[in-house]
Amino acid sequence: MARKILEEYMNRKYDADIKPKPALNMIKDKTAIVGIGETKFTRGSGRDEMDMACEAIKKAADDAGIKLEDIDGLETFTLDRTAMPFIVSTLGLKNLRFASEVSFGGGAACAVTLHAAAIVATGVAKNVVCYRSLNESSGHKFGRGDGYAKYMLTAPTPHYGYTFPMGFCTPLSWAGAWGRRWMHEFNVSYEQIGWWAVVLREYANKNPLALFHNKPMTHEDYMNVQMIVEPLRLFDCCVDTDGACAHIVTTAERAKDLKQKPVYILGAGQSAPIEQEIQTVYNRPTIAGLFETWYAAHEAYRVAGVEGKDIDVAELYDPYSLGGIMSLEECDFCERGDAGNFIEGGDNIRVDGKMPTNTSGGLLSEAYIHGFNLVNEGVRQLRGTSYNQVKDPELCMVTAGPGVPSSAMVLRN
Template structure:
């Protein structure tokens, strides 16, 4: 096998604008309206106008097509538009797509967006309601008859194995929940602003699917978030300090399924995130010791622990203690457990704020951030850094 060519994407594009709607349980408006509000807010933040935009990227499972958003925002011709699959696993990959377009000259200003009424409308957490015959449906068919119908039930299988393998109790997951809610408590944009929890409250919360309790599961949110990407050169002429895209990666592991990869050799890790981690460290030229803040996808607490281990921040089975010791600033916006569940896009925005120095829970001198997307599914990740 020939040697893989070196990554040449890093340092060629930057995030220059972030914008969001309020995060609520009932937005009272359409998902298209939410998308438009978020895109306009991100462009205002970047000091750009709709006329500057020539690219749009979003997720599949999204009801607001790129051309609809372009028309509603007053954006003109598009030279690039793209969608990324696998739910929350797409978050960082939307930025990767934007960076690739900018770096190759396909587009100059690309906006990534995600907007949904995930609480008042279709609730992803409710699981499988109806499945048409398909390859994806066939894979789920091995799990659904046994009652594994929801994301929580799918994650619970891996979580139970993780606890058994390392001789742990479900209470260890509480360290992630408490950390997230502590940060959300001081974040005015967070749904759980002013509402921290204790380990005892986590342990007393009701079971959802053992070993997952209520506070191990992310909330469901109505809202929108948008991210603006352009070249580093253009970014330097804009009002906000750029968050340079140091590295970007996607990953799917061997035997990968959508959250039901139960036939792998080992259920105690996240191989898809291992694929992402190896790419990010290699192409970004960094190590875990270089990271100032980590924004890790937290739809369920056990998978935060597994991510820390996949990225090499600690040994296997040691992540709960790592989080308990506050060894690394984690999910400083409150995460999806505390701020909002926007399929990881709000986490990217927080990583940008840390680089800018404007987070409500600012880490002094933060210059390098790690962001991850959805776990249990094919996924993605980013390393963002300060310019220069």
């Protein structure tokens, strides 16, 4: 099994044994994102996560042009700390007939949309809202050793017992270990990876929603900033954010009558291919790559009937720079091992480059809402309303957290 998966991954030939035919896929082209909403992103909201979730959901409903009582499905992360029943009563969702949560942190970022789409496509509910609210800056910090560790060393994640006692208990450090191996195998330099943070900051500087709006940062600034966990610097880290995002999924049929131009879900998939842990994936055949991102992306491509070269704009989950950079390879935007060269100088990922990427500033420079802000930016790109608008994009690739059971989707306008 390990050998087969390694060959498939290394040879870049997606060949799953069980492949439901795309023609039978009931979400492909038949479901759409019709409304998006977000709160202000801050580093100290002074609000409850509940409160922010309700605001984001209300804004998404207003954006779609539907009444709150038309929302009959709720979808979020298992890590979300809002009280779902209280959201129902606060927003008056009297028609609720579906509610669910997806596990594995950021890896669920596209899975929530996939699950919502499956629910509307099969007629279980009509309008499902996906939401995520967190006070990562002022409240519970998933990214920090004490906060995360206390919360996570439980029966569903027994593998943390092999890393936490060694003081190895933060996402940035886990990523640093696979990132360093990738840099080592492909001779990638610190100078090269710095361009990811620099270009994303350029995007954020033009995006008034972004936490780092009007806060320029040069490549020299990047090189001079302190290491946090070698090989990763401060500017390689996502920005701890307080805020909430929501998006509404319905059928393509219903979407036609709503306020916004629908953004259709062309393909989506989840993955947890081999020796899957929650980021501590060191017993894979290689850690110089992101298996789950490659598998999720290629399942999304397979269902969508497209390839990496067909994508016009990408919103890649980057909880730390290397997660986004390595995802460029896994989504076939460049060859395996070539992402360092691909981003050098930054032009390839700028708005008029080969693959405009993370055009809102991404998780590094717009906000870290566990990937939900990437979905909203993907929708804006396909509507033509981004602050860093790519010229007439048809297809947008969105990915979810790397190193964990993950997900990806292809959106089209």
